[in-house]
Amino acid sequence: MARPEPSAVKRVGLVGAGLIGSGWASYFLSQGIDVVATDPHPDGEARVRASVANAWPALTKVGLKPGADQKRLTFIKDIETAIRDVDFIQESATENEDLKTELMARIDRAARPDAIIASSTSGLLPSRFQRTCKHPERVLVGHPFNPVYLLPLVEVVGGEKTTEANKDWAVAFYNGVGKRALRCRKEVPGFVSDRLQEALWREALHLINDGVGTTEEVDAAVRYGPGLRWAFMGSFLTYHLAGGDDGMAHFIEQFGPALDLPWTSLQGPAMSKELTRRLVDGTREQAAGKSVKDMERRRDETLIAIMQAIHTHWDR
Ligand SMILES: NC(=O)c1ccc[n+]([C@@H]2O[C@H](COP(=O)([O-])OP(=O)(O)OC[C@H]3O[C@@H](n4cnc5c(N)ncnc54)[C@H](O)[C@@H]3O)[C@@H](O)[C@H]2O)c1
Known part of the structure:
Protein backbone atom coordinates (compact mmCIF):
# COMPACT_ATOMS: atom_id res chain seq x y z
CA MET A 1 0.00 0.00 0.00
CA ALA A 2 1.45 3.40 -0.97
CA SER A 22 -2.34 10.66 25.41
CA GLY A 23 -2.15 14.28 24.31
CA TRP A 24 -1.56 13.16 20.72
CA ALA A 25 -4.45 10.69 21.05
CA SER A 26 -6.79 13.49 22.18
CA TYR A 27 -5.67 15.77 19.38
CA PHE A 28 -5.87 13.27 16.51
CA LEU A 29 -9.29 12.07 17.72
CA SER A 30 -10.50 15.67 17.79
CA GLN A 31 -9.47 15.92 14.13
CA GLY A 32 -11.69 12.98 13.17
CA ILE A 33 -8.77 10.56 12.74
CA ASP A 34 -8.75 6.93 13.96
CA VAL A 35 -6.15 6.33 16.65
CA VAL A 36 -4.53 3.03 17.66
CA ALA A 37 -2.50 3.37 20.86
CA THR A 38 -0.12 0.93 22.51
CA ASP A 39 1.77 1.06 25.83
CA PRO A 40 3.24 -1.67 28.04
CA HIS A 41 2.03 -0.04 31.29
CA PRO A 42 -0.49 -2.30 33.12
CA ASP A 43 -2.98 0.61 33.31
CA GLY A 44 -2.06 1.91 29.84
CA GLU A 45 -5.54 1.75 28.34
CA ALA A 46 -7.36 3.21 31.37
CA ARG A 47 -4.81 6.04 31.62
CA VAL A 48 -5.05 7.09 27.99
CA ARG A 49 -8.87 6.97 28.01
CA ALA A 50 -9.00 9.07 31.22
CA SER A 51 -6.59 11.63 29.74
CA VAL A 52 -8.61 11.90 26.54
CA ALA A 53 -11.80 12.43 28.58
CA ASN A 54 -10.06 15.15 30.59
CA ALA A 55 -8.91 16.94 27.42
CA TRP A 56 -12.23 16.65 25.57
CA PRO A 57 -13.96 19.75 27.09
CA ALA A 58 -11.06 21.93 25.94
CA LEU A 59 -11.06 20.35 22.48
CA THR A 60 -14.82 20.80 22.23
CA LYS A 61 -14.33 24.47 23.04
CA VAL A 62 -11.70 25.00 20.33
CA GLY A 63 -13.77 23.02 17.83
CA LEU A 64 -14.06 19.32 16.99
CA LYS A 65 -13.66 18.32 13.33
CA PRO A 66 -16.40 16.25 11.62
CA GLY A 67 -16.24 12.64 12.82
CA ALA A 68 -14.32 13.50 16.00
CA ASP A 69 -15.16 10.87 18.57
CA GLN A 70 -13.41 9.43 21.62
CA LYS A 71 -14.77 6.01 20.54
CA ARG A 72 -12.40 6.04 17.57
CA LEU A 73 -9.56 5.23 19.98
CA THR A 74 -8.45 1.58 19.97
CA PHE A 75 -5.91 0.28 22.46
CA ILE A 76 -3.83 -2.75 21.48
CA LYS A 77 -1.22 -4.05 23.88
CA ALA A 82 -1.12 -1.98 16.83
CA ILE A 83 0.99 -0.35 14.14
CA ARG A 84 0.84 -2.92 11.36
CA ASP A 85 -1.63 -1.00 9.26
CA VAL A 86 -1.50 2.67 10.18
CA ASP A 87 -0.70 5.61 7.89
CA ILE A 107 8.51 -0.09 14.98
CA ASP A 108 10.42 0.08 11.69
CA ARG A 109 10.23 -3.72 11.28
CA ALA A 110 6.50 -3.88 12.01
CA SER A 127 20.52 10.36 13.46
CA ARG A 128 21.26 8.23 16.51
CA PHE A 129 17.96 6.38 16.90
CA GLN A 130 17.38 5.82 13.16
CA ARG A 131 20.69 3.92 12.83
CA THR A 132 19.20 0.51 13.54
CA CYS A 133 16.24 0.93 11.16
CA LYS A 134 15.91 -0.77 7.77
CA VAL A 154 5.69 20.77 16.48
CA GLU A 155 9.43 20.88 15.73
CA VAL A 156 10.26 18.66 12.74
CA VAL A 157 13.86 17.48 12.75
CA GLY A 158 15.41 14.99 10.35
CA GLY A 159 18.45 12.80 10.94
CA GLU A 160 21.35 12.20 8.53
CA LYS A 161 19.34 9.56 6.71
CA THR A 162 15.92 11.23 6.66
CA THR A 163 14.99 12.40 3.17
CA GLU A 164 13.91 15.97 2.48
CA ALA A 165 10.71 14.65 0.88
CA ASN A 166 9.80 12.82 4.09
CA LYS A 167 10.42 15.94 6.20
CA ASP A 168 8.19 17.83 3.76
CA TRP A 169 5.52 15.17 4.17
CA ALA A 170 5.64 15.46 7.98
CA VAL A 171 5.45 19.27 7.88
CA ALA A 172 2.46 19.10 5.52
CA PHE A 173 0.76 16.46 7.65
CA TYR A 174 1.12 18.38 10.95
CA ASN A 175 0.10 21.68 9.35
CA GLY A 176 -2.82 19.95 7.67
CA VAL A 177 -4.23 18.86 11.03
CA GLY A 178 -3.92 22.38 12.43
CA LYS A 179 -0.46 22.28 14.04
CA ARG A 180 2.33 24.79 13.44
CA ALA A 181 5.25 22.72 12.18
CA LEU A 182 8.65 24.35 12.56
CA ARG A 183 11.19 22.67 10.30
CA CYS A 184 14.54 22.83 12.09
CA ARG A 185 17.38 23.67 9.73
CA LYS A 186 19.99 21.68 11.64
CA GLU A 187 19.89 18.66 13.88
CA VAL A 188 21.09 19.86 17.30
CA PRO A 189 20.41 18.37 20.77
CA GLY A 190 17.35 20.01 22.34
CA PHE A 191 16.33 21.45 18.94
CA VAL A 192 15.26 25.12 19.19
CA SER A 193 12.55 25.47 21.79
CA ASP A 194 13.97 23.22 24.49
CA ARG A 195 17.37 24.89 24.21
CA LEU A 196 15.65 28.19 25.02
CA GLN A 197 13.59 26.68 27.84
CA GLU A 198 16.68 24.97 29.25
CA ALA A 199 18.61 28.27 29.39
CA LEU A 200 15.82 29.88 31.44
CA TRP A 201 15.47 26.78 33.63
CA ARG A 202 19.21 26.74 34.49
CA GLU A 203 19.11 30.39 35.50
CA ALA A 204 15.89 29.93 37.49
CA LEU A 205 17.52 27.05 39.39
CA HIS A 206 20.47 29.27 40.31
CA LEU A 207 18.10 31.95 41.62
CA ILE A 208 16.46 29.37 43.92
CA ASN A 209 19.78 27.78 44.91
CA ASP A 210 21.32 31.16 45.77
CA GLY A 211 18.25 32.20 47.79
CA VAL A 212 17.48 35.15 45.48
CA GLY A 213 13.82 34.15 45.30
CA THR A 214 11.30 31.39 46.02
CA THR A 215 9.74 29.31 43.23
CA GLU A 216 6.65 31.53 43.45
CA GLU A 217 8.68 34.74 43.18
CA VAL A 218 10.74 33.50 40.24
CA ASP A 219 7.55 32.39 38.48
CA ALA A 220 6.05 35.84 39.16
CA ALA A 221 9.08 37.39 37.45
CA VAL A 222 8.07 35.53 34.29
CA ARG A 223 4.28 35.50 34.39
CA TYR A 224 3.55 39.19 35.08
CA GLY A 225 6.27 40.49 32.78
CA PRO A 226 8.26 38.87 29.99
CA GLY A 227 6.02 35.80 29.79
CA LEU A 228 3.10 37.91 28.64
CA ARG A 229 5.15 39.34 25.77
CA TRP A 230 6.81 36.04 24.85
CA ALA A 231 3.40 34.47 24.21
CA PHE A 232 2.95 36.43 21.01
CA MET A 233 6.25 38.11 20.11
CA GLY A 234 9.02 35.74 21.21
CA SER A 235 12.44 37.16 22.13
CA PHE A 236 13.46 39.03 19.01
CA LEU A 237 10.33 41.00 18.25
CA THR A 238 10.02 41.84 21.96
CA TYR A 239 13.49 43.44 21.88
CA HIS A 240 12.77 45.14 18.55
CA LEU A 241 9.99 47.02 20.34
CA ALA A 242 12.25 47.59 23.37
CA GLY A 243 14.55 49.67 21.14
CA GLY A 244 11.99 52.44 20.64
CA ASP A 245 11.39 53.86 17.15
CA ASP A 246 14.78 52.62 15.91
CA GLY A 247 13.92 49.10 16.96
CA MET A 248 16.53 46.34 17.20
CA ALA A 249 19.43 48.55 16.01
CA HIS A 250 18.99 50.91 18.97
CA PHE A 251 18.30 48.04 21.33
CA ILE A 252 21.67 46.44 20.48
CA GLU A 253 23.45 49.77 20.82
CA GLN A 254 22.01 50.30 24.29
CA PHE A 255 21.92 46.78 25.75
CA GLY A 256 24.55 44.96 23.68
CA PRO A 257 27.30 45.77 26.23
CA ALA A 258 25.16 44.15 28.98
CA LEU A 259 26.11 40.79 27.47
CA ASP A 260 29.52 41.27 29.07
CA LEU A 261 27.99 41.72 32.53
CA PRO A 262 27.64 38.65 34.76
CA TRP A 263 23.85 38.40 34.42
CA THR A 264 23.58 34.70 33.71
CA SER A 265 25.33 31.60 34.96
CA LEU A 266 24.58 29.25 32.02
CA GLN A 267 25.90 26.05 33.64
CA GLY A 268 23.12 24.65 35.80
CA PRO A 269 23.69 24.15 39.54
CA ALA A 270 24.07 20.65 41.00
CA MET A 271 20.62 19.22 41.75
CA SER A 272 21.28 18.86 45.50
CA LYS A 273 18.79 17.47 48.01
CA GLU A 274 18.27 20.98 49.40
CA LEU A 275 17.58 22.48 45.94
CA THR A 276 15.18 19.64 45.13
CA ARG A 277 13.37 20.24 48.44
CA ARG A 278 12.98 23.96 47.68
CA LEU A 279 11.55 23.20 44.24
CA VAL A 280 9.15 20.49 45.37
CA ASP A 281 7.96 22.34 48.51
CA GLY A 282 7.77 25.65 46.67
CA THR A 283 5.63 24.37 43.82
CA ARG A 284 3.42 22.39 46.25
CA GLU A 285 2.73 25.64 48.12
CA GLN A 286 2.01 27.41 44.82
CA ALA A 287 -0.50 24.68 43.88
CA ALA A 288 -2.30 25.41 47.19
CA GLY A 289 -3.97 22.00 47.43
CA LYS A 290 -5.19 21.85 43.84
CA SER A 291 -4.68 18.54 42.02
CA VAL A 292 -2.72 18.41 38.76
CA LYS A 293 -5.88 17.29 36.87
CA ASP A 294 -7.77 20.31 38.24
CA MET A 295 -4.96 22.67 37.30
CA GLU A 296 -4.75 21.08 33.83
CA ARG A 297 -8.39 21.97 33.13
CA ARG A 298 -7.92 25.57 34.28
CA ARG A 299 -4.63 25.80 32.35
CA ASP A 300 -6.48 24.65 29.21
CA GLU A 301 -9.17 27.33 29.59
CA THR A 302 -6.51 29.99 30.17
CA LEU A 303 -4.45 28.87 27.16
CA ILE A 304 -7.51 28.91 24.91
CA ALA A 305 -8.34 32.46 26.03
CA ILE A 306 -4.74 33.61 25.44
CA MET A 307 -4.63 32.01 21.98
CA GLN A 308 -7.98 33.58 21.08
CA ALA A 309 -6.71 37.00 22.22
CA ILE A 310 -3.53 36.63 20.14
CA HIS A 311 -5.60 35.58 17.13
CA THR A 312 -7.97 38.55 17.50
CA HIS A 313 -5.52 41.31 18.36
CA TRP A 314 -2.03 40.34 17.22
CA ASP A 315 -2.28 37.97 14.24
CA ARG A 316 -4.69 40.19 12.31
N1 LIG B 1 6.43 15.83 29.27
C1 LIG B 1 6.62 16.80 28.41
O1 LIG B 1 6.36 17.98 28.69
C2 LIG B 1 7.12 16.48 27.02
C3 LIG B 1 6.99 17.46 26.02
C4 LIG B 1 7.38 17.16 24.72
C5 LIG B 1 7.94 15.93 24.42
N2 LIG B 1 8.07 14.99 25.42
C6 LIG B 1 8.64 13.68 25.04
O2 LIG B 1 7.58 12.75 24.92
C7 LIG B 1 8.04 11.44 25.26
C8 LIG B 1 7.16 10.85 26.35
O3 LIG B 1 7.19 11.70 27.47
P1 LIG B 1 5.99 11.72 28.55
O4 LIG B 1 6.14 13.00 29.29
O5 LIG B 1 4.72 11.36 27.89
O6 LIG B 1 6.45 10.52 29.51
P2 LIG B 1 5.51 9.52 30.33
O7 LIG B 1 6.38 8.90 31.36
O8 LIG B 1 4.26 10.21 30.77
O9 LIG B 1 5.09 8.42 29.25
C9 LIG B 1 5.99 7.53 28.67
C10 LIG B 1 5.20 6.28 28.30
O10 LIG B 1 6.04 5.42 27.54
C11 LIG B 1 5.67 4.11 27.89
N3 LIG B 1 6.75 3.20 27.47
C12 LIG B 1 7.87 2.84 28.14
N4 LIG B 1 8.54 1.94 27.42
C13 LIG B 1 7.86 1.74 26.28
C14 LIG B 1 8.06 0.90 25.16
N5 LIG B 1 9.12 0.10 25.04
N6 LIG B 1 7.13 0.94 24.17
C15 LIG B 1 6.06 1.74 24.25
N7 LIG B 1 5.82 2.54 25.30
C16 LIG B 1 6.70 2.54 26.30
C17 LIG B 1 5.47 4.16 29.38
O11 LIG B 1 4.70 3.05 29.85
C18 LIG B 1 4.74 5.49 29.53
O12 LIG B 1 3.33 5.33 29.49
C19 LIG B 1 9.51 11.60 25.69
O13 LIG B 1 10.34 11.33 24.57
C20 LIG B 1 9.59 13.08 26.06
O14 LIG B 1 10.88 13.62 25.92
C21 LIG B 1 7.66 15.24 26.70
Whole structure:
Protein backbone atom coordinates (compact mmCIF):
# COMPACT_ATOMS: atom_id res chain seq x y z
CA MET A 1 0.00 0.00 0.00
CA ALA A 2 1.45 3.40 -0.97
CA ARG A 3 1.80 6.18 1.52
CA PRO A 4 -1.26 8.44 1.48
CA GLU A 5 -1.07 12.15 0.82
CA PRO A 6 -0.60 14.03 4.13
CA SER A 7 -4.22 15.22 3.95
CA ALA A 8 -5.54 11.67 3.46
CA VAL A 9 -4.21 10.13 6.68
CA LYS A 10 -7.05 8.13 8.24
CA ARG A 11 -5.37 6.07 10.91
CA VAL A 12 -2.54 7.02 13.25
CA GLY A 13 -0.54 4.69 15.51
CA LEU A 14 0.73 5.93 18.88
CA VAL A 15 3.56 4.03 20.56
CA GLY A 16 3.74 5.13 24.20
CA ALA A 17 0.60 6.57 25.72
CA GLY A 18 1.73 8.50 28.79
CA LEU A 19 1.27 12.25 29.14
CA ILE A 20 2.42 13.11 25.60
CA GLY A 21 1.06 10.03 23.80
CA SER A 22 -2.34 10.66 25.41
CA GLY A 23 -2.15 14.28 24.31
CA TRP A 24 -1.56 13.16 20.72
CA ALA A 25 -4.45 10.69 21.05
CA SER A 26 -6.79 13.49 22.18
CA TYR A 27 -5.67 15.77 19.38
CA PHE A 28 -5.87 13.27 16.51
CA LEU A 29 -9.29 12.07 17.72
CA SER A 30 -10.50 15.67 17.79
CA GLN A 31 -9.47 15.92 14.13
CA GLY A 32 -11.69 12.98 13.17
CA ILE A 33 -8.77 10.56 12.74
CA ASP A 34 -8.75 6.93 13.96
CA VAL A 35 -6.15 6.33 16.65
CA VAL A 36 -4.53 3.03 17.66
CA ALA A 37 -2.50 3.37 20.86
CA THR A 38 -0.12 0.93 22.51
CA ASP A 39 1.77 1.06 25.83
CA PRO A 40 3.24 -1.67 28.04
CA HIS A 41 2.03 -0.04 31.29
CA PRO A 42 -0.49 -2.30 33.12
CA ASP A 43 -2.98 0.61 33.31
CA GLY A 44 -2.06 1.91 29.84
CA GLU A 45 -5.54 1.75 28.34
CA ALA A 46 -7.36 3.21 31.37
CA ARG A 47 -4.81 6.04 31.62
CA VAL A 48 -5.05 7.09 27.99
CA ARG A 49 -8.87 6.97 28.01
CA ALA A 50 -9.00 9.07 31.22
CA SER A 51 -6.59 11.63 29.74
CA VAL A 52 -8.61 11.90 26.54
CA ALA A 53 -11.80 12.43 28.58
CA ASN A 54 -10.06 15.15 30.59
CA ALA A 55 -8.91 16.94 27.42
CA TRP A 56 -12.23 16.65 25.57
CA PRO A 57 -13.96 19.75 27.09
CA ALA A 58 -11.06 21.93 25.94
CA LEU A 59 -11.06 20.35 22.48
CA THR A 60 -14.82 20.80 22.23
CA LYS A 61 -14.33 24.47 23.04
CA VAL A 62 -11.70 25.00 20.33
CA GLY A 63 -13.77 23.02 17.83
CA LEU A 64 -14.06 19.32 16.99
CA LYS A 65 -13.66 18.32 13.33
CA PRO A 66 -16.40 16.25 11.62
CA GLY A 67 -16.24 12.64 12.82
CA ALA A 68 -14.32 13.50 16.00
CA ASP A 69 -15.16 10.87 18.57
CA GLN A 70 -13.41 9.43 21.62
CA LYS A 71 -14.77 6.01 20.54
CA ARG A 72 -12.40 6.04 17.57
CA LEU A 73 -9.56 5.23 19.98
CA THR A 74 -8.45 1.58 19.97
CA PHE A 75 -5.91 0.28 22.46
CA ILE A 76 -3.83 -2.75 21.48
CA LYS A 77 -1.22 -4.05 23.88
CA ASP A 78 0.93 -5.74 21.26
CA ILE A 79 3.01 -3.11 19.44
CA GLU A 80 3.39 -5.04 16.19
CA THR A 81 -0.36 -5.59 15.87
CA ALA A 82 -1.12 -1.98 16.83
CA ILE A 83 0.99 -0.35 14.14
CA ARG A 84 0.84 -2.92 11.36
CA ASP A 85 -1.63 -1.00 9.26
CA VAL A 86 -1.50 2.67 10.18
CA ASP A 87 -0.70 5.61 7.89
CA PHE A 88 1.56 7.45 10.35
CA ILE A 89 3.25 6.62 13.64
CA GLN A 90 4.03 8.94 16.53
CA GLU A 91 6.38 7.43 19.14
CA SER A 92 6.13 8.95 22.64
CA ALA A 93 7.85 6.41 24.89
CA THR A 94 10.05 7.28 27.87
CA GLU A 95 12.93 9.67 27.08
CA ASN A 96 15.91 7.32 26.91
CA GLU A 97 18.18 6.93 23.90
CA ASP A 98 18.81 3.19 24.24
CA LEU A 99 15.12 2.50 24.73
CA LYS A 100 14.13 4.64 21.75
CA THR A 101 16.83 3.15 19.50
CA GLU A 102 15.62 -0.37 20.23
CA LEU A 103 11.97 0.65 19.98
CA MET A 104 12.46 2.46 16.66
CA ALA A 105 14.02 -0.67 15.12
CA ARG A 106 11.00 -2.65 16.31
CA ILE A 107 8.51 -0.09 14.98
CA ASP A 108 10.42 0.08 11.69
CA ARG A 109 10.23 -3.72 11.28
CA ALA A 110 6.50 -3.88 12.01
CA ALA A 111 5.22 -0.78 10.20
CA ARG A 112 4.42 -0.43 6.52
CA PRO A 113 7.77 0.42 4.87
CA ASP A 114 6.53 3.80 3.66
CA ALA A 115 4.76 5.01 6.82
CA ILE A 116 6.46 8.04 8.38
CA ILE A 117 7.63 7.42 11.96
CA ALA A 118 7.95 10.52 14.13
CA SER A 119 9.41 10.59 17.63
CA SER A 120 8.14 13.04 20.26
CA THR A 121 11.62 13.16 21.86
CA SER A 122 12.41 16.43 23.62
CA GLY A 123 15.96 16.60 22.37
CA LEU A 124 17.53 13.27 21.32
CA LEU A 125 19.08 13.20 17.87
CA PRO A 126 17.19 11.30 15.15
CA SER A 127 20.52 10.36 13.46
CA ARG A 128 21.26 8.23 16.51
CA PHE A 129 17.96 6.38 16.90
CA GLN A 130 17.38 5.82 13.16
CA ARG A 131 20.69 3.92 12.83
CA THR A 132 19.20 0.51 13.54
CA CYS A 133 16.24 0.93 11.16
CA LYS A 134 15.91 -0.77 7.77
CA HIS A 135 14.09 2.27 6.43
CA PRO A 136 15.76 5.15 8.32
CA GLU A 137 14.78 7.63 5.59
CA ARG A 138 11.26 7.82 7.06
CA VAL A 139 12.32 8.29 10.70
CA LEU A 140 12.32 11.82 12.08
CA VAL A 141 11.41 13.93 15.12
CA GLY A 142 8.03 15.61 15.57
CA HIS A 143 8.53 17.36 18.89
CA PRO A 144 5.27 18.62 20.45
CA PHE A 145 4.55 20.76 23.50
CA ASN A 146 2.44 19.96 26.52
CA PRO A 147 -0.58 20.08 26.38
CA VAL A 148 -0.18 18.53 22.94
CA TYR A 149 -3.91 18.88 22.19
CA LEU A 150 -3.77 22.68 22.55
CA LEU A 151 -0.29 24.02 21.81
CA PRO A 152 0.26 24.22 18.04
CA LEU A 153 4.07 23.96 17.80
CA VAL A 154 5.69 20.77 16.48
CA GLU A 155 9.43 20.88 15.73
CA VAL A 156 10.26 18.66 12.74
CA VAL A 157 13.86 17.48 12.75
CA GLY A 158 15.41 14.99 10.35
CA GLY A 159 18.45 12.80 10.94
CA GLU A 160 21.35 12.20 8.53
CA LYS A 161 19.34 9.56 6.71
CA THR A 162 15.92 11.23 6.66
CA THR A 163 14.99 12.40 3.17
CA GLU A 164 13.91 15.97 2.48
CA ALA A 165 10.71 14.65 0.88
CA ASN A 166 9.80 12.82 4.09
CA LYS A 167 10.42 15.94 6.20
CA ASP A 168 8.19 17.83 3.76
CA TRP A 169 5.52 15.17 4.17
CA ALA A 170 5.64 15.46 7.98
CA VAL A 171 5.45 19.27 7.88
CA ALA A 172 2.46 19.10 5.52
CA PHE A 173 0.76 16.46 7.65
CA TYR A 174 1.12 18.38 10.95
CA ASN A 175 0.10 21.68 9.35
CA GLY A 176 -2.82 19.95 7.67
CA VAL A 177 -4.23 18.86 11.03
CA GLY A 178 -3.92 22.38 12.43
CA LYS A 179 -0.46 22.28 14.04
CA ARG A 180 2.33 24.79 13.44
CA ALA A 181 5.25 22.72 12.18
CA LEU A 182 8.65 24.35 12.56
CA ARG A 183 11.19 22.67 10.30
CA CYS A 184 14.54 22.83 12.09
CA ARG A 185 17.38 23.67 9.73
CA LYS A 186 19.99 21.68 11.64
CA GLU A 187 19.89 18.66 13.88
CA VAL A 188 21.09 19.86 17.30
CA PRO A 189 20.41 18.37 20.77
CA GLY A 190 17.35 20.01 22.34
CA PHE A 191 16.33 21.45 18.94
CA VAL A 192 15.26 25.12 19.19
CA SER A 193 12.55 25.47 21.79
CA ASP A 194 13.97 23.22 24.49
CA ARG A 195 17.37 24.89 24.21
CA LEU A 196 15.65 28.19 25.02
CA GLN A 197 13.59 26.68 27.84
CA GLU A 198 16.68 24.97 29.25
CA ALA A 199 18.61 28.27 29.39
CA LEU A 200 15.82 29.88 31.44
CA TRP A 201 15.47 26.78 33.63
CA ARG A 202 19.21 26.74 34.49
CA GLU A 203 19.11 30.39 35.50
CA ALA A 204 15.89 29.93 37.49
CA LEU A 205 17.52 27.05 39.39
CA HIS A 206 20.47 29.27 40.31
CA LEU A 207 18.10 31.95 41.62
CA ILE A 208 16.46 29.37 43.92
CA ASN A 209 19.78 27.78 44.91
CA ASP A 210 21.32 31.16 45.77
CA GLY A 211 18.25 32.20 47.79
CA VAL A 212 17.48 35.15 45.48
CA GLY A 213 13.82 34.15 45.30
CA THR A 214 11.30 31.39 46.02
CA THR A 215 9.74 29.31 43.23
CA GLU A 216 6.65 31.53 43.45
CA GLU A 217 8.68 34.74 43.18
CA VAL A 218 10.74 33.50 40.24
CA ASP A 219 7.55 32.39 38.48
CA ALA A 220 6.05 35.84 39.16
CA ALA A 221 9.08 37.39 37.45
CA VAL A 222 8.07 35.53 34.29
CA ARG A 223 4.28 35.50 34.39
CA TYR A 224 3.55 39.19 35.08
CA GLY A 225 6.27 40.49 32.78
CA PRO A 226 8.26 38.87 29.99
CA GLY A 227 6.02 35.80 29.79
CA LEU A 228 3.10 37.91 28.64
CA ARG A 229 5.15 39.34 25.77
CA TRP A 230 6.81 36.04 24.85
CA ALA A 231 3.40 34.47 24.21
CA PHE A 232 2.95 36.43 21.01
CA MET A 233 6.25 38.11 20.11
CA GLY A 234 9.02 35.74 21.21
CA SER A 235 12.44 37.16 22.13
CA PHE A 236 13.46 39.03 19.01
CA LEU A 237 10.33 41.00 18.25
CA THR A 238 10.02 41.84 21.96
CA TYR A 239 13.49 43.44 21.88
CA HIS A 240 12.77 45.14 18.55
CA LEU A 241 9.99 47.02 20.34
CA ALA A 242 12.25 47.59 23.37
CA GLY A 243 14.55 49.67 21.14
CA GLY A 244 11.99 52.44 20.64
CA ASP A 245 11.39 53.86 17.15
CA ASP A 246 14.78 52.62 15.91
CA GLY A 247 13.92 49.10 16.96
CA MET A 248 16.53 46.34 17.20
CA ALA A 249 19.43 48.55 16.01
CA HIS A 250 18.99 50.91 18.97
CA PHE A 251 18.30 48.04 21.33
CA ILE A 252 21.67 46.44 20.48
CA GLU A 253 23.45 49.77 20.82
CA GLN A 254 22.01 50.30 24.29
CA PHE A 255 21.92 46.78 25.75
CA GLY A 256 24.55 44.96 23.68
CA PRO A 257 27.30 45.77 26.23
CA ALA A 258 25.16 44.15 28.98
CA LEU A 259 26.11 40.79 27.47
CA ASP A 260 29.52 41.27 29.07
CA LEU A 261 27.99 41.72 32.53
CA PRO A 262 27.64 38.65 34.76
CA TRP A 263 23.85 38.40 34.42
CA THR A 264 23.58 34.70 33.71
CA SER A 265 25.33 31.60 34.96
CA LEU A 266 24.58 29.25 32.02
CA GLN A 267 25.90 26.05 33.64
CA GLY A 268 23.12 24.65 35.80
CA PRO A 269 23.69 24.15 39.54
CA ALA A 270 24.07 20.65 41.00
CA MET A 271 20.62 19.22 41.75
CA SER A 272 21.28 18.86 45.50
CA LYS A 273 18.79 17.47 48.01
CA GLU A 274 18.27 20.98 49.40
CA LEU A 275 17.58 22.48 45.94
CA THR A 276 15.18 19.64 45.13
CA ARG A 277 13.37 20.24 48.44
CA ARG A 278 12.98 23.96 47.68
CA LEU A 279 11.55 23.20 44.24
CA VAL A 280 9.15 20.49 45.37
CA ASP A 281 7.96 22.34 48.51
CA GLY A 282 7.77 25.65 46.67
CA THR A 283 5.63 24.37 43.82
CA ARG A 284 3.42 22.39 46.25
CA GLU A 285 2.73 25.64 48.12
CA GLN A 286 2.01 27.41 44.82
CA ALA A 287 -0.50 24.68 43.88
CA ALA A 288 -2.30 25.41 47.19
CA GLY A 289 -3.97 22.00 47.43
CA LYS A 290 -5.19 21.85 43.84
CA SER A 291 -4.68 18.54 42.02
CA VAL A 292 -2.72 18.41 38.76
CA LYS A 293 -5.88 17.29 36.87
CA ASP A 294 -7.77 20.31 38.24
CA MET A 295 -4.96 22.67 37.30
CA GLU A 296 -4.75 21.08 33.83
CA ARG A 297 -8.39 21.97 33.13
CA ARG A 298 -7.92 25.57 34.28
CA ARG A 299 -4.63 25.80 32.35
CA ASP A 300 -6.48 24.65 29.21
CA GLU A 301 -9.17 27.33 29.59
CA THR A 302 -6.51 29.99 30.17
CA LEU A 303 -4.45 28.87 27.16
CA ILE A 304 -7.51 28.91 24.91
CA ALA A 305 -8.34 32.46 26.03
CA ILE A 306 -4.74 33.61 25.44
CA MET A 307 -4.63 32.01 21.98
CA GLN A 308 -7.98 33.58 21.08
CA ALA A 309 -6.71 37.00 22.22
CA ILE A 310 -3.53 36.63 20.14
CA HIS A 311 -5.60 35.58 17.13
CA THR A 312 -7.97 38.55 17.50
CA HIS A 313 -5.52 41.31 18.36
CA TRP A 314 -2.03 40.34 17.22
CA ASP A 315 -2.28 37.97 14.24
CA ARG A 316 -4.69 40.19 12.31
N1 LIG B 1 6.43 15.83 29.27
C1 LIG B 1 6.62 16.80 28.41
O1 LIG B 1 6.36 17.98 28.69
C2 LIG B 1 7.12 16.48 27.02
C3 LIG B 1 6.99 17.46 26.02
C4 LIG B 1 7.38 17.16 24.72
C5 LIG B 1 7.94 15.93 24.42
N2 LIG B 1 8.07 14.99 25.42
C6 LIG B 1 8.64 13.68 25.04
O2 LIG B 1 7.58 12.75 24.92
C7 LIG B 1 8.04 11.44 25.26
C8 LIG B 1 7.16 10.85 26.35
O3 LIG B 1 7.19 11.70 27.47
P1 LIG B 1 5.99 11.72 28.55
O4 LIG B 1 6.14 13.00 29.29
O5 LIG B 1 4.72 11.36 27.89
O6 LIG B 1 6.45 10.52 29.51
P2 LIG B 1 5.51 9.52 30.33
O7 LIG B 1 6.38 8.90 31.36
O8 LIG B 1 4.26 10.21 30.77
O9 LIG B 1 5.09 8.42 29.25
C9 LIG B 1 5.99 7.53 28.67
C10 LIG B 1 5.20 6.28 28.30
O10 LIG B 1 6.04 5.42 27.54
C11 LIG B 1 5.67 4.11 27.89
N3 LIG B 1 6.75 3.20 27.47
C12 LIG B 1 7.87 2.84 28.14
N4 LIG B 1 8.54 1.94 27.42
C13 LIG B 1 7.86 1.74 26.28
C14 LIG B 1 8.06 0.90 25.16
N5 LIG B 1 9.12 0.10 25.04
N6 LIG B 1 7.13 0.94 24.17
C15 LIG B 1 6.06 1.74 24.25
N7 LIG B 1 5.82 2.54 25.30
C16 LIG B 1 6.70 2.54 26.30
C17 LIG B 1 5.47 4.16 29.38
O11 LIG B 1 4.70 3.05 29.85
C18 LIG B 1 4.74 5.49 29.53
O12 LIG B 1 3.33 5.33 29.49
C19 LIG B 1 9.51 11.60 25.69
O13 LIG B 1 10.34 11.33 24.57
C20 LIG B 1 9.59 13.08 26.06
O14 LIG B 1 10.88 13.62 25.92
C21 LIG B 1 7.66 15.24 26.70
